[in-house]
Amino acid sequence: MDFFLQLVLLGGGFLALVKGADWLVDGSSSLARSFGVSPLFIGLTIVAFGTSAPELAVSVSASWKGAGAIAVSNVVGSNISNIALGIGLSALLFPMVVPRSSVRKEIPFNFLVSIAVLALLIGSAGVFRLERSSGIVLLVFFALFLEYTWEMARKDRSLPEALAGKQANPGRTRDRHKSLALLLVGLGLVVVGGNVTVNAASKIALLMGMSEAFVGLTIVAVGTSLPELVTSVRAAMKKESDIAIGNIVGSNIFNLLLILGLSAVVRPLQLEQRLYAVDMLYMCALPLVLWLFSVRDKKIGRGEGALLAASYVAYLAFLLWRG
Numbered sequence: 001m002d003f004f005l006q007l008v009l010l011g012g013g014f015l016a017l018v019k020g021a022d023w024l025v026d027g028s029s030s031l032a033r034s035f036g037v038s039p040l041f042i043g044l045t046i047v048a049f050g051t052s053a054p055e056l057a058v059s060v061s062a063s064w065k066g067a068g069a070i071a072v073s074n075v076v077g078s079n080i081s082n083i084a085l086g087i088g089l090s091a092l093l094f095p096m097v098v099p100r101s102s103v104r105k106e107i108p109f110n111f112l113v114s115i116a117v118l119a120l121l122i123g124s125a126g127v128f129r130l131e132r133s134s135g136i137v138l139l140v141f142f143a144l145f146l147e148y149t150w151e152m153a154r155k156d157r158s159l160p161e162a163l164a165g166k167q168a169n170p171g172r173t174r175d176r177h178k179s180l181a182l183l184l185v186g187l188g189l190v191v192v193g194g195n196v197t198v199n200a201a202s203k204i205a206l207l208m209g210m211s212e213a214f215v216g217l218t219i220v221a222v223g224t225s226l227p228e229l230v231t232s233v234r235a236a237m238k239k240e241s242d243i244a245i246g247n248i249v250g251s252n253i254f255n256l257l258l259i260l261g262l263s264a265v266v267r268p269l270q271l272e273q274r275l276y277a278v279d280m281l282y283m284c285a286l287p288l289v290l291w292l293f294s295v296r297d298k299k300i301g302r303g304e305g306a307l308l309a310a311s312y313v314a315y316l317a318f319l320l321w322r323g
Helices: 002-035 039-051 053-064 068-093 100-121 132-156 159-166 170-207 212-223 226-237 241-266 273-295 302-322
Strands: 127-130 269-272
Touching: 002 039, 002 170, 002 226, 002 241, 039 053, 039 100, 039 132, 039 170, 039 226, 039 241, 053 068, 053 170, 053 241, 068 127, 068 226, 068 241, 068 269, 068 273, 068 302, 100 127, 100 132, 100 241, 100 273, 127 241, 127 273, 132 241, 170 212, 170 226, 226 241, 241 269, 269 273, 273 302
Parallel strands: none
Antiparallel strands: 127 269
16 A cells, blocks of 8 residues: 555656646746846756755755765765766757857856865865865855856846836736746746655665665665756756756756855764765766867767766666675
8 A cells, every 4th residue: 555655656746846847947938038138047046046955955954963974975966966867868868059158157167166175075084074164165156156147147138128127017027927936836846746756766665675775875866866857858858958057057056065065064064085085076077078078069969968877877886886
């Protein structure tokens, strides 16, 4: 009976996740058009923050409870699966055009922030440690990132569109309210649907006799990134590459600067280097690989998507081997 209930929850959660991703993409796209800003800006900010909500809750809560390893590994694992699995599967199914701005600015920034976090974490005696002072530094850089995205939005808007937005226009206002409502409801469905899907899938796996370690390393690890994954795949299907790329890159930046920053301010984070060195290096390498794939033709094709997805499968196999 419990198995059947979990199957129903799994199906319902996944349907909510997919429908929420559809509404999130449609609402984001129409909201961007109504304000005269690029979908990339919406993807880097509103969508990225919303899909990072599960990571924010898990990492800050883990830090509060003194589980620094969970707080850090949650962010690292999410950033890895975002690029390797999220962009990999999206491009494998629907090749994506990478916005010029992302090639020149956001993806390199994601890489530099990853390296900076690794440098801040490196301590002594085989320990990764992120102090409160380092957390404050990350939050300062997050504020600078928000300032950058605000300038992006300001430059996106042409003068006629900006003036039109200030004029009384009930029709436009209603459209914006509808788009915002669609975006927020979609975001809520994505977060709730992802959580229900992960919990149900984990319980089904345990009922089938799979170990807790295997469930944690596979279903839960991938599940925390389900909002980003499904949203980016649906955005790629709808030819909204700006939202797909912005969602992933923005989410990674949010994870590293906001979530790790807040977690370290709540309580300094500490974990063993030998257990997480490979994960950290893989996380740092992925934005560089993504940039190399996109810098020439400004797009990620099926071949590049297959390589990213295959690297994630190899990483999961390494995790299971490592135990």
